[in-house]
Every structure is written in C-alpha cells, then in structure tokens.
Amino acid sequence: MKALIYHGARDVRVEDVAHRHDPAKVGLRLRYCGVCGTDIGIFSGKHPRAAAPLVIGHEFVGTVCDPLPEGRFSTGDRVVAYPLISCGNCYPCRNGSPHVCQTLRLIGIDCDGGMAEHVDVPEADLFAIPAALSDEVAALIEPLAVVVHSLYKAEFQPFDSCLIMGAGPIGLLTAIVARHAGAGRLLISDIDEARLSICRELGFETVNVARESLAERVAQVTNGDGMGLIFECSGVASAAIEMSELARVGGTICVTATHKDAHPVRLIDVNFKELRVIGCRVYTKEDYARSIDLAVELQDELRSIITQIVPLSEAGKVFDMIADPSLTTVKILVDCS
Template identity: 50%
Template sequence: MKALVYTGPKKAEFKEVPDPVPKAGYVKVAMKYCGICGSDIGIFLGTHPRAKAPLVLGHEFLGEVCEDTKKFKKGDRVVAYPLLSCGHCLPCRTGNAHVCNTLRLIGIDVDGGISEYAYVDEDVLFKVPDTVSDKAAVVIEPLAVIVRAIHQSGFKALDTAAVIGAGPIGIITGMMLKHMGASKIFISDIDEGRLKKAEEFGMIAVNVKTLDMEEVTKAATAGEGVDVLFECSGAEIAAIQMSKITRVGGTICLVSVHKAPHKVDLRDINFKEQHIVGTRVYTKEEFRQAVEYSAQIKDDLEKIVSHVVPLKSSESVFDLIADSKNGTVKVVIDCKDI
C-alpha cells in the first residue's frame, strides 16, 4: 500500500510500504483523511525526541471500517484515540493514563494513519456522528486537546479569555470558548490570514506586530486583564507576557509545549495570586466528548480545514505549511487520492 513515510530529518516520502498485518482485537480501517499536526512537523524536521525513521506519519486520522465487528458495521466512519499507555505506572494506576510515564502515540512511536489502510485496536475507535462531514471529523483529535485544556483551566461561562497563538489549536480553543459562553475572546498572532479566520469565529484579533496584547485586553476589561489565558504559541515572548494579560486570581493554561526554558514573571504569579496549570493531550473520556461536541460545532470545525493535499502529493505538504504565503491553517491529507 501507499503511505507518507518519515525517512530522516527533512525527508518525507510517498512510497510503497508493506500491507498492515491483522491482529486479534484490531480492525482494518481504510483511511479517508489525516490531519497534519505540529508534532508531525517536529518529526519531519528531525527534532522530535522519540520518533524514529522509517515511520508512517499521522495520528489525526478519519477512516472507514472495512468489516463488520461486534462494535462497528462495515462502512462506519471512525476516529481513533491514539494514545498508548503502559497501564502499570502510577499515572495509569490512578486514572491518568493520558500522562503515562512512558506515553506513546500512534503516528509518533508506531506507524500512523497517512496511508491507505491500518489495523487499529477496536477499543480505541469511536464512530463519527452521521451529521458530521469528513472535513469536520478529521479535526476531532485536536478538538479533544481543547476539551482537556478547557477542563484544566476551570473556564466558566461569561469569563473573558485570551488565546496566544492563532494556529489550528489556538483557533479551535477560541471556537470552543465561544460555544461555551465566553463573554470576550482575544486572540493574538502575527499572521494576518489566521487572525482574519479567528475573526470569522467571533474573536477579537490582535496582530502583535502593530498592537500590544496587554493594552488591548486591559482596555476592554476595565484595566483588570482576562479571567483565563490559553498559551498556544510556544513563543518565548508569550511566557513573559501571559501573567501581564491575566487578571488577579486568574488562570494561565499552558496548551503549547515550550521547546526550551523561557523567562516567566514569577513575581506576577505571587502578587496577583495567579494559577498556572499544564495540559497534555486528553483522557479517553474527553476524546469521546470531543466526538460528541463535533456534531454541535460541525460547521465551524469544517471551516478550520484550509488545504486538502492528495496522498500522492503528500511529500510536499511540509513545504506547503512552511511557506507563510500559502495561508495554511489546518492541512489534511486525502488518503484516498493516490
């Protein structure tokens, strides 16, 4: 079968690979779409700490079940909870398998879904609601990331919120906050195209090339700052600014994984009695909730997908994303177009 394979730093090849091998309890899935994640970019660049070549990329996949099973009918569209936990460490034993001490993921530690077919553990597959389009369904995995982040943040209806970074995760964060009743949502970036997309979803877009995020948010919140801030950029400047933008007693939720230590104003955290909380992927229940949420916000989810690349042309997908002139937001691979 054909697949997109990471073969070494800055090398991704559309190539023939062996057909997947059947396993007991696993279901053959014909891939339809697979999203490109920031972690896939890190793998391509050779900077991911675990991914090793050769590797079939992709953990944000949507597919069709190829045979009737106890749980599914042939033709059912499914998405997969891609986390692989050991089941034995302290986090796993205490209900936190999503932060397993040796957490692995499909598409990072084992072959993923940018391919024609895969065998997937039936227990991690979820049926996509019939009302949800393919383009919306392929965004369910990143949506689950946001479900977890919002749970971690303690966000409440009518809270004011700031999102730093208008990539796919940042925009979906703002989208979910809107649907959950945020009174104001500010989002910052330097990419005008992505900020315009955020404005379409009702967010207050702040281009930090020309505007100061702290000044904008405080001017709109009687000088106080926002109730909850979601850091989705991984940028060094965001680490120092996040406590300035957040009000006294507010919460900072770290959604992005910062690749290096950055300066944080810990005095603000003391004097303003702020809360900082981390978030990492999602629980299996939160993934299920994301599947359910997808039916409620399907129209917005579909709009996140800016580019669809045929599997046969997928070798060029990382060049497409790297060139800011292309205006990418969420890029997905059409795994049936070979």
C-alpha cells in the same frame, strides 16, 4: 498500500509499502489524516522518539474494513482513533490518568500512523462517528479533544473573559469552543495577519502583536483588570514571559502549547496576583467522546479552519506548504482515499 514515509530529517516520500493486517486489531481504510505540529517536528528531525522509516499521522478518520469476529464494529462503520498508547503500569496509569503515562507513546510517532491507505488500531481505541458528522470535520476530533481537555483543566466558566495567545489550529479551536461555552470578552493574538483574518471572518476580536501592544489592548477591554482566563497556545518564549502580566488578580493561565525549551516566567506575578497556572497535556477518552458530540454542533465553524486538502499522492508537499509564507495554512488534511 500507499503511505507517506518519514525517512529522516526533511525526507518524506509517498511510497508503496506492504501492509499485513494484524488480526488482533481492527483494520481501517483511511479517509483523511490531519497534519499536526508534531508531524512538523518529526519532519524536521527534532522529535526524539520518531524513528525512520515511519508512517506519520495521528489525526485520522476511516472506515472499518477488517472488523474483529466478535467485535463492536462492522465493515463500513466510520470511526476515529484515540492515538495514545499508555503502559498501564506507571503511577498515572494506576491512578486514573493514563493520558499522562510516564512512557506515553502515540500512533504515528512510535508506530505507523494514518497518512496511508490502511492502518490497524486496537478496537478499544476506536470511536464511532455519527452520520451527521462529515469525514473532513471528523479528522479534527483529535485536536478538538486537546481543546476540550484544556477547558476542563482550566475550570472554564461562562462569562469568563478569555485571551487566546496563538491563532494556529489549537488557538482557533479554543476560541470556537470557548465562545460556544459562553465566554465573555474574547481576544485572539498572533503575528500572522492571514490567520488573524480567518479569526475575524469567524467573528473574533484579534490583536496583531507585531503591530500593537497586547498589554495595552487587554487593559483597554478589561478596564485595567486583566483577563480572567488565558490559554497559551503559541508555544513561544515571549508569550511565556508576558502571559502573567495580562492576567487579572485571581486569574487562571492554562498552558496548552508545549514549550520544549525553558523560558522565563514572571513568578512574581503568580505570587502577587495569586494566579493559577495549569498544565495541560493531550486528552482523556472522555474528552474524545465529548469532542465527537461537540463537533456535530460546531461542524460549520470547525470546517472553516481546514484551509487545504491534499491527495495522498502529493502529501510529501505539505511541509513545504506550511513553510511557504505566501500560503495561509491553518489545518491541512491529507485525503488518503
């Protein structure tokens, strides 16, 4: 089969590789696989667990081609995969939170993933997708589940005023879901004008923080109160130090982005404003199931964040595309068919 293989830092190649089906798992013929920020980290050689050679990709949709003899799925069923691999033995696994397993692993990072023609997945980790959901939008279920999980963790309530820091795929998906869930005043901030333009096309109010003070805009739209709910989706140091200043008294900050370096945070704001700062990591299987239902409702809006579809034969170019400032890339899908 053909697959995009990570061979080391900045070295990925589409190659013909042997694929021997694991009879204990369900074999999938892959349709689409999304390119994620984690994949960018692997490509750059900075992911601590990704070991070459590796088929990357964990946001994928496919069709069952090798079902289990007495399994839940039949040949031709369309499915998405829950890519988390938990140990089952550590404290969070024993206490109902396997998604934050102390040795959490993922398909496409710790074992071969979905930027290929075929992959094998345990049946328990597969979810059927309805006929009403297109393959392209189904490839967004994994990042959509991140967002669904973050809204639950933040205890989102209708009419909450929301600030979303970062207009990448997760930030834009957060805006779409929060609006659908009944958010009140909603702002999205970023420095990328092309991405903010996509946000405006979808009807969102934006702030380009390279040109305008975010603190001043928040004060203006909230009459000086600050935002009730902030989703930090950018992962940058400046957002970490600014987010508490932008929150209202008694507000909530949900840190959705992964901050891999230590950043200063204004803890005095956390004290004086009695803020809740919520950590958020990946998703549960319940979040996955909810995301499939939600994707059917929001299909047209979700499709708008797919900015490029690249055939598998040219998948080695996707990281150069993402780095190219002349291209507007929000979510790239690899067409594995």
